[in-house]
Amino acid sequence: MGKRYSKLVLAIEVGNYKSGFAFGEGDRKNSKIYTAIDDTNRQIGRIPTALLLKEDLSLDNFGFYAEEKYISLSLKNEHSNYRFVNNIDICQSDDKLCIKDCRGNELEAVHIYLTIINYLLQMCLKQTKRYEKFENLEKSLIVTLPDFVSKELKDSLKRLIKDVKTVRFVSTSEAAAAYCISQQLILDGETNTKKMQNGTSFIVVNFGRRLTSVCLHRMISDDDYKLLQEFKIGTGGDSITDIFFEDIIKKYGIGHFWNILGDHFCGYMDLRRGFDNEKHKFNNSTECVLIEMPTSIIMKQNDNHSDKSIVFKDNKVIISQKLMKDYFQRSLSSLISTIQEIVKGRENIKCVLLLGGYSKSPIVREIIEEVVRPKQSILVYEPDKGVLNGAVMLGFQGNREVEEIYGIICLRKQMKRFSSIKIEYEGHKAYFLQMVRSSELKDRKSITCELEFEEDEKNQPIVLYRIDSAKIATKQPLTEKDFEKVTPAMQPRNCILNDKEKAEISMTENGVIFSLEMQIQPNVKGSENKFIG
Incomplete structure (x- = not known):
């Protein structure tokens, strides 16, 4: 009997232009990815995100078949009782989220997305049944949706998806980065390649149909990374x-x-x-x-x-x-300005990695290569499947979402309403006051904390720190090296911190009021650049 793997991960990518599925068997250290195949065992790539719905809004056809049938119906003038959807942008209509078909009719967004996911899920499950060894494996589903899909819509879909017990949504940016770091992409000399090393910073440009994500990451271990900045640009393959x-x-x-x-x-x-x-x-x-x-x-x-x-x-x-x-220059103008802004003054950025359908264009690669030189501009292997394969990889890694704790370091224990951790700071005993957790910020978007200082401490500079909660959970001795500075040492004043947070520090009669705000929804960029969370 062959080796039984511990888990079966199903992945579905719902893109505004192309969609697809893949699956993988294995565990975090040893896994194999299977891409979609047709009835003749020929590998197939992603297919158009196109739905043909009957009059009762049940699915008639999907993908190429939907396009071809609707064209055929149109030529015979028999299309009036059908709904053809080939653009899944979401609009607000009264109190509902809607998607418009090609003739402007409004359809419920939940129904459209659920129809796409269920169709691809059944196709995926059908292919896994070809392998007897998968029959009794635990199954989990990873889904990537366009970045404009809200958390509320994802929650609704999660409740409605059947046939698998575990459903997790990941962003296209997460999946793209996971795929990129698994590749041997960095040129080492003229012919040899290697994986990115700890401390390396890199940019991932993931082209969508009308939205392109540009993310700056840093490797924090041999197989893990941290997102530093993310931009959403209103440009893409279309x-x-x-x-x-x-x-x-x-x-x-x-x-x-x-x-x-x-x-x-x-x-x-x-x-x-x-x-x-x-x-x-x-x-x-x-x-x-x-x-x-x-x-x-x-x-x-x-x-x-x-x-x-x-x-x-x-x-x-x-x-x-x-x-x-x-045409190419005009379509890429806002992307080019964003990349130039990111790389300016950053010597530690090693490369710009390109994926998504538009990245296969030689002219697109040439334009970006010219902008980032002497840094490397690299087209990843199978760029149009990067997000899909990356989603499978994330399924084996578990939930990467890290709980971060924000606070300040004081030389003596104080302010009882905040729990504190004893640490070593510059060789002396000190305390880290745990003030805000990142999960609280995601729920409330902003939170305010009041810090009460003794009279002789009021004029001391304030430094805001953060730390991964996993480090605290180990109960190992902590020093200042375990903490990341979010702000420089500063007197109370308004201060832009970095790409993720905005803090307002103001002096009051009793001490300091500290307000930390995190932006949750990504901005869609045109020509101007803004930091987002």
């Missing part, structure tokens, strides 16, 4: 496609163009697919991009070739090399 269609609209008028597309949805999809295929192949040797114009869409012919505008000729769309490069 940004360049949107710029292309904006140019068409400018050239021919929004009314004329959208009237055509309204009557010929399949023509619009064909044109969009044609551009998407070409953008991934485009490189410096491409003289111009040629896209077949669908027969259902007829544009006024323009024989005058131009480097500055789109040309229609002989049922083809012609885009010059210069114009195509301009």
